[in-house]
Amino acid sequence: MAEFLQQVVSGLATGGIYGSLALAIVLIYRSARVINFAQGEMGMFATFIALWLIDSGWPYWWAFAATLVMAFVGGVLIERVVIRPVEGAPAVTVVIVTIGLFIALNGLAYWIWGGETRSFPSAFSTRAIRIGGVAFSIQDFGIIGVSLAAVALLFLFFRFTKVGLGLRAAAVNPAASRLVGVRVGWMLALGWGFASVLGAVSGMMVAPLVFLDPNMMRPVLLYAIAAAILGGLESPLGAVVGGLVLGVGLNLIATYVDFVGETLQLPFAFVVILGVLLVRPAGLFGRVAVRRA
Amino acid sequence: MTLLELDDVDARYGATRALHGVSLTVGEGEVVAVLGANGAGKTTTLRAISGTVRRSGRIVFAGTSLARKGPEAGARLGIAHVPEGRGTFSELTVRENLRLGAYARRGRFPRADYEGMLELFPWIARRERQQAGTLSGGEQQMLALARALMQRPRLLLLDEPSLGLAPTIVNELFRIVRRLNHEEGLSVLLVEQNAAVAFETAARAYVLEVGRVVLTGASGELRRDESVRRSYLGY
Amino acid sequence: MSQRRVLLRAARFAAFAVGVAVVTVLPHWLSDFRASEVAYVGVYMIGILGLNILTGYTGQISLGHGAFMAIGGYTTAILVGHHAVRDLWTIPLAGLVAGGAGLLFGLPALRLSGLYLALATFALPVALPQVLKKFSHFTGGGQGIQIFGDPDYTGKGYENVHVLGQTLTFNDWLYYLTWTIAVVLFVAAWALLAGRAGRTFRAIRDSEIAATASGIDLPLYKTLAFGISAAFAGVAGSLFVLVSFSASPGSFPIVLSLYLLVGAVVAGLGSLWGIVVGALFVQYLPAVSGHISNHAGAADVTRGVILILVVLILPAGVAGLIRRAGSPLTNRAIRRS
Numbered sequence: 001m002a003e004f005l006q007q008v009v010s011g012l013a014t015g016g017i018y019g020s021l022a023l024a025i026v027l028i029y030r031s032a033r034v035i036n037f038a039q040g041e042m043g044m045f046a047t048f049i050a051l052w053l054i055d056s057g058w059p060y061w062w063a064f065a066a067t068l069v070m071a072f073v074g075g076v077l078i079e080r081v082v083i084r085p086v087e088g089a090p091a092v093t094v095v096i097v098t099i100g101l102f103i104a105l106n107g108l109a110y111w112i113w114g115g116e117t118r119s120f121p122s123a124f125s126t127r128a129i130r131i132g133g134v135a136f137s138i139q140d141f142g143i144i145g146v147s148l149a150a151v152a153l154l155f156l157f158f159r160f161t162k163v164g165l166g167l168r169a170a171a172v173n174p175a176a177s178r179l180v181g182v183r184v185g186w187m188l189a190l191g192w193g194f195a196s197v198l199g200a201v202s203g204m205m206v207a208p209l210v211f212l213d214p215n216m217m218r219p220v221l222l223y224a225i226a227a228a229i230l231g232g233l234e235s236p237l238g239a240v241v242g243g244l245v246l247g248v249g250l251n252l253i254a255t256y257v258d259f260v261g262e263t264l265q266l267p268f269a270f271v272v273i274l275g276v277l278l279v280r281p282a283g284l285f286g287r288v289a290v291r292r293a
Numbered sequence: 294m295t296l297l298e299l300d301d302v303d304a305r306y307g308a309t310r311a312l313h314g315v316s317l318t319v320g321e322g323e324v325v326a327v328l329g330a331n332g333a334g335k336t337t338t339l340r341a342i343s344g345t346v347r348r349s350g351r352i353v354f355a356g357t358s359l360a361r362k363g364p365e366a367g368a369r370l371g372i373a374h375v376p377e378g379r380g381t382f383s384e385l386t387v388r389e390n391l392r393l394g395a396y397a398r399r400g401r402f403p404r405a406d407y408e409g410m411l412e413l414f415p416w417i418a419r420r421e422r423q424q425a426g427t428l429s430g431g432e433q434q435m436l437a438l439a440r441a442l443m444q445r446p447r448l449l450l451l452d453e454p455s456l457g458l459a460p461t462i463v464n465e466l467f468r469i470v471r472r473l474n475h476e477e478g479l480s481v482l483l484v485e486q487n488a489a490v491a492f493e494t495a496a497r498a499y500v501l502e503v504g505r506v507v508l509t510g511a512s513g514e515l516r517r518d519e520s521v522r523r524s525y526l527g528y
Numbered sequence: 529m530s531q532r533r534v535l536l537r538a539a540r541f542a543a544f545a546v547g548v549a550v551v552t553v554l555p556h557w558l559s560d561f562r563a564s565e566v567a568y569v570g571v572y573m574i575g576i577l578g579l580n581i582l583t584g585y586t587g588q589i590s591l592g593h594g595a596f597m598a599i600g601g602y603t604t605a606i607l608v609g610h611h612a613v614r615d616l617w618t619i620p621l622a623g624l625v626a627g628g629a630g631l632l633f634g635l636p637a638l639r640l641s642g643l644y645l646a647l648a649t650f651a652l653p654v655a656l657p658q659v660l661k662k663f664s665h666f667t668g669g670g671q672g673i674q675i676f677g678d679p680d681y682t683g684k685g686y687e688n689v690h691v692l693g694q695t696l697t698f699n700d701w702l703y704y705l706t707w708t709i710a711v712v713l714f715v716a717a718w719a720l721l722a723g724r725a726g727r728t729f730r731a732i733r734d735s736e737i738a739a740t741a742s743g744i745d746l747p748l749y750k751t752l753a754f755g756i757s758a759a760f761a762g763v764a765g766s767l768f769v770l771v772s773f774s775a776s777p778g779s780f781p782i783v784l785s786l787y788l789l790v791g792a793v794v795a796g797l798g799s800l801w802g803i804v805v806g807a808l809f810v811q812y813l814p815a816v817s818g819h820i821s822n823h824a825g826a827a828d829v830t831r832g833v834i835l836i837l838v839v840l841i842l843p844a845g846v847a848g849l850i851r852r853a854g855s856p857l858t859n860r861a862i863r864r865s
Contacts, residue, residue, distance in 0.1 A: 033643075035643050037591075091643050092587075092642055092643075092646070093843070095591075095643065095646050096789065096839055097836055097839050099591070099786055099789060099835065100790075100834075100836035100839070102786065102832070103783070103786055103790070103831050103832035103835065104828065104829050104832025104833055106783075106825070107826065108825060108828075108829050109825065111823045111824065111825035111826055115824060162392075165393060165396070166393075166396060168389075169385065172383070175380065176376065176382060177382075177393075178345065178364040178365055178368075179345075179373075179374045180440070181364075181397025214825075218782065222650075222655070225650070229647065263662050264662055265658070267656075267659050267662075270651040270655035273648060273651050274636060274648055277636075277639070277640055277648060278639055281639075281640075281644065
């Protein structure tokens, strides 16, 4: 029982990481009907920048905050420079552009920082804490906290600010948004900015666990995709819940199903993706839509 | 005083030209109708004004040229366009739809205007938190009008507001438009296929056919002219 | 047939003939090492051909064709390394196995479109390495399978090969093997796409609804396209293993799938004529970008940037460029005569 609880908590932590990235993917999908395959690499790049700041002497949380700001700006710039020219193009074309981003960012990280794995400091102590006689990692709670805080802040922003309303309107009905004065193009860019911030959070939370190198986010991207699909690509809540469910599920399966164990986690995620897409493409929280032409 | 002037305006969808040299004016405080059969270019005319279609020619609103401006700029200048299909934000709540109306306005959120909408459309108060997409057609049309009014526009562009609505609701809607025009001097450019209803509210009308203005005059005269009614207005 | 079309046909045939001639005599001028490099170009060409059939002609995007290459490659490695099958026989077998996998994947893929298909195919090569490592009994796990020196490996990796009365160095043998198959498959693809199947594929790409309305059996053709495309990739994978002497999870990383896509886009989706350029691009880009900087990652930055630029500026790829350059030339030729 103790082990079960431990696995659940650490599953929630990794789930928070997957959920943050999944939310980033869903954010962009909702506003632009596009999947940003480079979301993970953008997060990885931001994490490298954070490490650079920390190594230059910045205290952790200052580096964290500065990285989020830079990630935001980076996301906005990427949307305006690279994505905007293909705004009206079919989704597949934009996917190819994000693949180009994926390759380029990965290469850039190798170029600037090289390929060796580095350790990334954790914001939280790695000591254990005892609750009800069971030992849990403080770090896990910290990760859960940060991920949920990021998601909550974003939710509040979207719900209660004017710009947040404009962003949602632009996603729901761009034509009508223009008529009321919403600058839809900039809303899209802001969406990319926020998604980039989420990716950075995800990266900085996972780096202490798996060590930082240019390929760090690849598996995270796949899990995030699985989480987003599980929750429903249109649903922000679904992305977060999907992430948590997937995180816990993967942990439990790794622990209790020997066949899958640690070694078949990615194929398991693939099965989840395929399974959901075939059985209920709208995911847990999405609306079942009529197939558009 | 002329609020809106279109002079020799062309508009195109891709390679197809939909408007040929359309000229019209709307004076301050006027309600003007644009009539014609399906496909005559009525909706395109409104789109040309709000900047949601490719157009050329002179379009001047309150002294400012709209020639190279997009719809966002029009909204900021005081044009409220209630498009064909209403343009409701179906996944947002009624309240959020109304808030969006005030998006382009500077300063803090205009509570007084919001209260005013609740007075004008009392049913909104009961449905504030409801998803706009779950409203009936008539309610959505009213909501779209209310949202446009939240912009505190100088000019209201109404595209076929009566489409698909029951006659009682249509009457209610136009009653509100007339009231706003009388009490607040709101100028309106009204596109309608239902000419009879349009004549009751608009003082002047233009009749379009295949993208061109073929007739214009006071409502009273046009509605009395039998041949006009039969050839262009279908009744 | 109009004069212009005759001219185009003739030009294409001439280009093809010249290409074959060049390919045939090239090894005389190439060092041994270079010959094996150019062999890789042939491999990528086959892979890109397959991907183009799927993505360029039926509009089904695949971000995971490297996985089909891996299936074909491992088929060859397992049969040669573990079951003493002559390597040449494994090539068509690899195609069949990968093609079968493609058909299997194509069936559920019918329910997915555009983005969803991209997501599902992206997951394939990311997940595959773990599967390969898990079933190490078959696949040699993380180490993979080595066939260097294996008696069933033609030339064993270092001996001269005697074929058709000629004696070739091992690298030249690889070169001719891959390119012969590449040319044959190119012609086969051309024949397939020029005929009814090609028109059907294109109809599907342009509008599935219109295609169904004209009576096309959508599931049949879409699945078929997946199968054929995967079979091509499987053959490419098999040859890849033969040229690299081994198969391991690391030989078929996710980026391989992405590089194939880059090559297909640069070549020009929906047309066969830029394919060689696409394959050259995949193989030689690192060398070219090495002139700018030898840093690790420079090649990828260049690749990514070029991919983006091609999509933004030259969406029809090299094939589009050829077509555009070609039309004023053919116009002039017609006017002249």
